[in-house]
Amino acid sequence: MTVTAGAGSGSAQKQLVNKDAPDFVLTSFNGKALRLSSYRGKVVLLNFWATWCAPCQVEMPVFAAWQREYGARDLQVVGISMDDEASLARHAVERLNLNYPLAMGNARLASRYGGVLGLPLTFLIDRNGIVRARYQGETELSTIENQIKSLLAAPR
Amino acid sequence: MLSWLFSKKAAMIAALALSCRVLLPVRAAAQWAAPEPTSAFSIPTAQLIQPDELNRLLRSPGAEKPLILQVGSHMMFAQAHIPGSEYAGPSSLSEGIQQLRGRAASLPHNRFIVIYCGCCPWNRCPNAGPAYKLLASMGFTHVKVLYLANNFGADWAGKGYPVESGQ
Incomplete structure (x- = not known):
């Protein structure tokens, strides 16, 4: 199927900003249901990653540190692996000792987020479930952290 | 802190x-019996093809059309790939190298081949370098690597160049 220009691209993802974050239900690596909308009321950092993505491996321990530091203030990090094989992703999660829920993604979910055609890719979602920021590629992590602080401090 | x-x-x-x-x-x-890491920077500049150049070539009626092989993530290929391209497996893995070797084995060594990945920024791509290295070692003389500076989404799909989805 040929699709039109812009599909699966940054432009399609940018259109998500200030829109409702597409909801999804996946089975997390610990076997529990991972439903995005269950985190309504929290600020969600939704990170698409893969074991073959070196910059992702740099970011994920930092996201785990943020989960520890800001979790009590209602930050929730969620990781979605775009690996082709779940076993590789599971092993990476164990090695990195991550403290937030993770699950395997799929092409359909990726499409709903504008196409995940390059990693890392991270979305920040506010307490009302609205996408407020999108970060593609290697991003200055202080930029993301400042946006998290801003969203956490915003009036409910 | x-x-x-x-x-x-x-x-x-x-x-x-x-x-x-x-x-x-x-x-x-x-x-994994992964091959030694081979940076995309190891690919000679002369062997790179820019996205606009490949797009023009694919649209030119009389031009020799290359065999296009995607050597990265299947999940990305399933979402969007260059029309007519084939999935050849992630060349950072031994299984991907075997798949690419198998696909190329029956091709004449002067076959025009374009390989691409676009999973990550060019300097972080684990697949393009090993794929190019393999084809060169097999004796292929007309191989180009699509230079995707950021990723496939930003540098191909996002430029409005054609894509198709599916397996």
Whole structure:
């Protein structure tokens, strides 16, 4: 199927900003249901990653540190692996000792987020479930952290 | 508190450290017989083809059309790929190298081949370098590597060049 220009691209993802974050239900690596909308009321950092993505491996321990530091203030990090094989992703999660829920993604979910055609890719979602920021590629992590602080401090 | 982690320099240092301490053990534990890491920077500049150049070539009626092989993630291929391209497996893995070797085995060595990945920024791509290295070692003389500076989404799909989805 040929699709039109812009599909699966940054432009399609940018259109998500200030829109409702597409909801999804996946089975997390610990076997529990991972439903995005269950985190309504929290600020969600939704990170698409893969074991073959070196910059992702740099970011994920930092996201785990943020989960520890800001979790009590209602930050929730969620990781979605775009690996082709779940076993590789599971092993990476164990090695990195991550403290937030993770699950395997799929092409359909990726499409709903504008196409995940390059990693890392991270979305920040506010307490009302609205996408407020999108970060593609290697991003200055202080930029993301400042946006998290801003969203956490915003009036409910 | 964590601000020292957030500078570009710190991130680069962490990336180097993690590539040794995290990625390699992950692969080893999964019993990957991964080839030696080969940076995309190892590909000679003369062997690169820019996205606009490939797009023009594919649209030119009389031009020799290359065999286009995607050598990265299947999940990305399923979402969007260059029309007519084939999935050849991730060349950072031994299974991907075997798949690419098998696909290329029956081709004449002067066949025009374009390989691409676009999973990550060019300097972080684990697949393009090994794929090029393999085809060169097999004796292929007309191989180009699509230069995707950022990723396939930004540098191909996002430019409005044609894509198709599916397996």
